[in-house]
Amino acid sequence: MIQKTPVIRKCISCKKKFDRVNLLKITKDHKQGIMLKNGMGRSAYICKSKKCYEDSKIKKKLQKALKTFLEPEFIYIFEKEIESYNQ
Numbered sequence: 804m805i806q807k808t809p810v811i812r813k814c815i816s817c818k819k820k821f822d823r824v825n826l827l828k829i830t831k832d833h834k835q836g837i838m839l840k841n842g843m844g845r846s847a848y849i850c851k852s853k854k855c856y857e858d859s860k861i862k863k864k865l866q867k868a869l870k871t872f873l874e875p876e877f878i879y880i881f882e883k884e885i886e887s888y889n890q
Contacts, residue, residue, distance in 0.1 A: 812848045815864045816855035826850055827884070831869040837877050839884055845869055856885045 809822040827849045830842035847868035849855055858864070866873050 814850040814855055815847050815868050816849055816858045816861060817852070819850065821848075821850055823848070829865060829869065829881070831871050837869065837871070837873065839880065 809824075811820050812823045812826055813820050814826065828840055828842075828846055829849070830838050830844050830846045832838055832842040832844045835842065845868075847865055849861070855861070862873060862878065
């Protein structure tokens with residue numbers, strides 16, 4: 804039987820490496836814009852720790868990683884997604 808090796812990605816906030824399953828994926832798709840959890844294109848990953856979500860510079864780090872400006876609507880959706888992890 805073939806064993807699958809985990810896909811390792813780095814959190815843009817704490818810079819620690821995790822299995823991709825344990826991270827929140829934010830993707831900049833050239834057709835559909837910025838999406839959470841799915842999509843193809845430039846991606847950034849954030850671990851599900853409270854420290855990383857509450858990082859004061861997370862918006863700037865996301866903009867730099869995705870090489871784009873984040874709209875206020877996306878920030879609102881992103882904050883709602885974070886609240887669901889903290890509960």
